[in-house]
Amino acid sequence: MSADTRVVFAGVTFNNPVVAASGTFGFGREYSEYYDLSELGGICTKGLTLAPRLGNPPPRIAETPMGMLNSVGLQNPGVEEFIRYELPFMRRFDTRVIANIAGESAAEYAAMAERLSDAGVDMIEVNVSCPNVKNGGLQFGVSAAAVAEVTREVRRRANVPVMVKLSPNVTDITEMARAAESEGADAVSLINTLLGMRIDIKTRRPVLANNTGGLSGAAVLPVALRMIWQTRQAVRIPILGMGGITTGADAVEALLAGASLVGVGTASFSYPEAALSIRDGIAEYMNQNKIGSVSELTGSVILN
């Protein structure tokens, strides 16, 4: 018998545990030229804002040892254009659509959440952790009170499950996870990028036009695993775990640490089909180890 890779996450059924991470996959159009998007458990959209945003000036990327920094700054077409043009495209596939939103106030987050859940997305991912914008974003994600407020307002207006995306740029991520859970979040996702910097020694200037950016890719996996594991101890709501997942084995580690779903971001830049090989790697591990369902793996790390 082959493993059942379906996952019921915050009441939503995912065909498999692999979800494309926000901002690394656009709205799926480009990668749909590489494979059928129905092969993915779900897709988190690029971070959406109420009005369209142009984002930060380039360069917006710097390579780092086994990772990268980005400073995109939430370039996106805005919620209405997403609903009109991108969502119908995404809906053509048998995959769950998770709308990632970023606002400048709790009220703005809530308005977007209402509009998007009415438009028919499967879940809302509340991004309180973008390190690349001046207003909003991380400013909310580093304060438990602000996380609580945004979660409360979004939860009141959204008609679909709400997931709060947490920042690793905090002293204690479990405090943020608890704040989200206490205000009714249905799930949390983590980690967003770690704030970082690179400097060109020839020009003595930062490589990124924005000076700093968010670190992602294989380099951050151990940090992500530790935070997933800590969060698993702290809250009962399920976790979408991400950060540096590059292989099926990495994904299994994230599941063992406590994730119910796994996100794949930067790995797709190295290999466009990365999410599918990660999905296949999870299934192979499950078959080899006679594990019948993904939920058996979640949080089943055996501590020393």
Place this chain on the structure above:
Amino acid sequence: MRSIFTVTDIRPLASGVFAITFDAPELARAATPGQFVHIKCGHSRPLRRPFGICDVRGDMLTVAFEVRGDGTRWLAVSEPGRRVDINGPLGHGFSNPDGDILLVGGGLGAAPLLFAARRARGRVSAILGFRSDANAILREEFDSVCEDVFVATEDGSSGLRGTVVPPLEELMKTKRFSAVLACGPRPMLRAVADISESAGVKCEISLEERMGCGVGACLVCVCETQSDDVTKMSRVCRDGPVFDSREVVR
């Protein structure tokens, strides 16, 4: 599409500059001038490196590159038989205009123009600018496909002394081109666009920006463009690398 292709040849074009050829029938068939390939330069570098397609002959696809850092150093030590992971062809290339065209290349920017010259429908003239004679690449190749080729070097060690601008201004006065296609450093592109536009000739420029995904999904590679008074951050990897010069905000 992404696949593994075998290196068939690598040869130096100048000091630190190489032409590397892959047996890549699928890429060769699909490629059009101005497009690029995205090459995985070893396991330790997560980001692929973008290179313009320099030439396509039969099943063979050639890229000309300069050693600039770690990734290009990895590529430079290739030998025939090495298997390399390539994603491509990617991006929006040059249009293939009717009539006579003028190519203007600066440095390594000459490389993708050779492929454009090969596929051109009308007669082709080229102006190629280099630092000095030692850096002048692909001259015989251009000579064999172009009606006339003008070389300019900054130190005057080969061809005209100076930049591509004087020969460009001269040629625009004496000949009528349906389009100017340019690739090279930003200041050169600005000058070529200004001169072409004021002569009323359509100008297409190929831009460079640091890339992540290379396919249009991550929005890290943008440049500011404007059309119908709408400002956009366009993706160099997908909306470009070739843009109509009038759209690119300078």
